[in-house]
Amino acid sequence: MATRLRAGRHEVDPALVNILGRKADFSEAGAGRSCTVIGGSGFLGQHMVEQLLAKGYSVNVFDIHKRFESDQVTFFLGDLCDKEALLPALRGVAVVFHCASPAPASDNRELFYRVNFTGTKAVIEACREAGVQKLVLTSSASVVFEGTDIKNGSEDLPYAQKPIDYYTETKILQEKEVLSANDPDNNFFTTAIRPHGIFGPRDPQLVPILVQAARSGKMKFIIGDGKNLVDFTYVENVVHGHILAAEKLHKGSALCGKAFHITNDEPIPFWTFMSRILTGLDYDPPKYHIPYWLAYYLALLLSLLLALLRPLVTIKATFTPMRVALAGTFHYYSCERAKRAMGYSPVVSLDEAIARTVQSYPGLRRARA
Numbered sequence: 001m002a003t004r005l006r007a008g009r010h011e012v013d014p015a016l017v018n019i020l021g022r023k024a025d026f027s028e029a030g031a032g033r034s035c036t037v038i039g040g041s042g043f044l045g046q047h048m049v050e051q052l053l054a055k056g057y058s059v060n061v062f063d064i065h066k067r068f069e070s071d072q073v074t075f076f077l078g079d080l081c082d083k084e085a086l087l088p089a090l091r092g093v094a095v096v097f098h099c100a101s102p103a104p105a106s107d108n109r110e111l112f113y114r115v116n117f118t119g120t121k122a123v124i125e126a127c128r129e130a131g132v133q134k135l136v137l138t139s140s141a142s143v144v145f146e147g148t149d150i151k152n153g154s155e156d157l158p159y160a161q162k163p164i165d166y167y168t169e170t171k172i173l174q175e176k177e178v179l180s181a182n183d184p185d186n187n188f189f190t191t192a193i194r195p196h197g198i199f200g201p202r203d204p205q206l207v208p209i210l211v212q213a214a215r216s217g218k219m220k221f222i223i224g225d226g227k228n229l230v231d232f233t234y235v236e237n238v239v240h241g242h243i244l245a246a247e248k249l250h251k252g253s254a255l256c257g258k259a260f261h262i263t264n265d266e267p268i269p270f271w272t273f274m275s276r277i278l279t280g281l282d283y284d285p286p287k288y289h290i291p292y293w294l295a296y297y298l299a300l301l302l303s304l305l306l307a308l309l310r311p312l313v314t315i316k317a318t319f320t321p322m323r324v325a326l327a328g329t330f331h332y333y334s335c336e337r338a339k340r341a342m343g344y345s346p347v348v349s350l351d352e353a354i355a356r357t358v359q360s361y362p363g364l365r366r367a368r369a
């Protein structure tokens with residue numbers, strides 16, 4: 001069962017919910033501006049909640065954890081795999097944003113499958129049962145990435161036949177489920193947003209991992225010639241894409257049952273981006289080059305060695321073939337489809353985004369002697 005944690009500004013009498021079958025919408029902006037953010041306690045989820053509130057939406061958060069306080073939000077705690085737990089959080093809302101997933105760094109295959117695949121099926125069923133009209137999934141551009149160069153890739157690229165990890169494999173299954181659930185006859189519309197390399201304030205992954213690597217002396221080498229372009233997308237642009245998608249998703253719109261890349265539309269060499277974050281926080285940027293294939297085979301050798309030793313020692317490598325591929329190949333995507341179908345364009349430039357991000361991590365700045 002989900003636990004309702006707080007009666008927020010938009011809470012209504014449960015008796016009224018029962019009579020009307022849906023929660024009344026009290027926002028200034030009118031009908032359709034009530035939503036639930038599944039995964040609303042996470043990095044992207046919290047930014048979603050902030051911008052939705054600013055735009056006058058009434059917001060429910062459904063998450064396995066509660067990580068912030070707000071008297072404007074109604075919180076529901078539970079596991080998204082449990083349809084019965086989801087239902088109270090979805091009744092009466094017009095839009096559901098599904099941005100929950102186990103962290104990509106996890107190696108728990110069973111968890112990825114359970115949450116991203118079977119859990120997403122529970123979300124779809126719960127949406128239908130609760131009378132939700134729109135479901136916006138946070139997918140990932142990596143659903144088409146196989147570890148080799150992608151330059152200005154469009155959404156027409158086929159799903160990866162050999163996804164780079166189990167997280168991505170289950171993101172593919174999840175996206176397929178959501179897109180095929182689009183059902184105009186029953187007034188249920190679905191779409192998927194595919195962001196890439198989300199970064200920004202409060203991100204627990206990219207900047208902290210990078211700083212940890214720099215502090216332990218692992219950020220000395222540039223893999224390859226350092227010219228490989230990659231998309232890094234500021235979190236507020238990702239949120240903007242999600243909200244636009246929800247607003248443009250309706251019967252007969254080009255969004256129904258389709259996926260959309262959302263990026264900063266400013267691909268940047270991977271190592272330039274890393275160096276700008278590092279120097280912004282007073283760390284030295286990497287300066288020695290190591291050939292891509294040498295790095296790749298070294299990482300492969302290391303992972304084979306660790307697999308052989310696994311019965312005796314369990315060490316989690318940071319230098320993995322998957323990370324080498326992410327750091328040494330081109331992978332940037334066209335967001336033309338989102339521009340055309342929903343009028344998307346980034347609201348924060350990459351320069352501004354990097355500056356805001358660096359400024360937001362005073363605790364990770366290098367201590368000067």
Ligand SMILES: NC(=O)C1=CN([C@@H]2O[C@H](COP(=O)(O)OP(=O)(O)OC[C@H]3O[C@@H](n4cnc5c(N)ncnc54)[C@H](OP(=O)(O)O)[C@@H]3O)[C@@H](O)[C@H]2O)C=CC1
Nearest residue numbers: 039041042043044063064079080099100101138140197198
């Ligand atoms: N960050 C990135 O660069 C990219 C992210 N994405 C996608 O964006 C989405 C959001 O990512 P991000 O904000 O970084 O991730 P976070 O891990 O920060 O947020 C996900 C949230 O979902 C929660 N959650 C996990 N499992 C469940 C469950 N079974 N039931 C309810 N809640 C659950 C998490 O809780 P807990 O922390 O306890 O697990 C967390 O609060 C994900 O779908 C991810 O795949 C796509 C492309 C790039």
Ligand SMILES: CC(C)=CCC[C@@H](C)[C@H]1CC[C@H]2C3=C(CC[C@]12C)[C@@]1(C)CCC(=O)C[C@@H]1CC3
Nearest residue numbers: 197206209210213218221230318319323326327
């Ligand atoms: C676009 C996208 C998916 C971004 C994710 C960023 C991460 C892949 C990087 C953040 C820190 C990076 C890192 C390495 C590879 C890429 C990251 C994990 C190394 C493992 C590369 C090899 C090394 O010498 C150590 C690096 C540590 C940090």
